[in-house]
Amino acid sequence: MVSKLExxxxxxxxxxxxxxxxxxxxxxxxxxxxxxxxxxxxxDFLAASxxxxxxxxxxxxxxxxxxxxxxxxxxxxxxxxxxVACNEFFVESMKN
Amino acid sequence: MVSKLExxxxxxxxxxxxxxxxxxxxxxxxxxxxxxxxxxxxxDFLAASxxxxxxxxxxxxxxxxxxxxxxxxxxxxxxxxxxVACNEFFVESMKN
Numbered sequence: 001m002v003s004k005l006e007x008x009x010x011x012x013x014x015x016x017x018x019x020x021x022x023x024x025x026x027x028x029x030x031x032x033x034x035x036x037x038x039x040x041x042x043x044d045f046l047a048a049s050x051x052x053x054x055x056x057x058x059x060x061x062x063x064x065x066x067x068x069x070x071x072x073x074x075x076x077x078x079x080x081x082x083x084v085a086c087n088e089f090f091v092e093s094m095k096n
Numbered sequence: 097m098v099s100k101l102e103x104x105x106x107x108x109x110x111x112x113x114x115x116x117x118x119x120x121x122x123x124x125x126x127x128x129x130x131x132x133x134x135x136x137x138x139x140d141f142l143a144a145s146x147x148x149x150x151x152x153x154x155x156x157x158x159x160x161x162x163x164x165x166x167x168x169x170x171x172x173x174x175x176x177x178x179x180v181a182c183n184e185f186f187v188e189s190m191k192n
Contacts, residue, residue, distance in 0.1 A: 005137035009179045011104030041101035
């Protein structure tokens with residue numbers, strides 16, 4: 001029996017590999033794969049940003065080792081930051 | 097319609113608050129709450145560690161601001177590290 005936390009962790013891994021396996025290195029996101037992931041999985045977040053360069057900026061921020069691809073560790077940094085922001089929003093709305 | 101990635105992020109937030117709301121600060125994990133979370137959600141991980149001090153060590157590692165409690169951001173660091181380790185295991189098993 002998988003716990004809720006294990007299910008969430010498994011979900012992160014599955015989502016990453018669904019997109020990273022499409023082209024090139026199967027275990028890294030190219031810029032096109034990252035864009036596809038953001039559009040498919042975080043469309044509300046993308047729509048909320050009016051910046052047409054948002055995908056390029058996220059890619060540049062995440063790609064710490066400057067190889068033009070985002071590996072799983074770099075992806076987790078994005079998800080962690082977004083989840084912390086969501087949690088802060090949730091906590092504030094609970095307090096008010 | 098919630099995407100798989102959004103569901104995973106929501107799962108992390110829900111799990112944290114399920115345990116953090118039990119006593120004291122509703123938005124932070126006390127040591128007892130952290131122990132309860134690890135036992136309830138990551139029992140296989142806990143069982144794999146033979147170290148009787150593992151909960152104390154995790155608490156000490158996570159509690160960056162030394163207030164004796166683990167906030168959501170500190171918790172996400174643990175989950176991120178565990179998920180990266182799980183992914184590496186998964187990728188290695190796929191390659192072999």
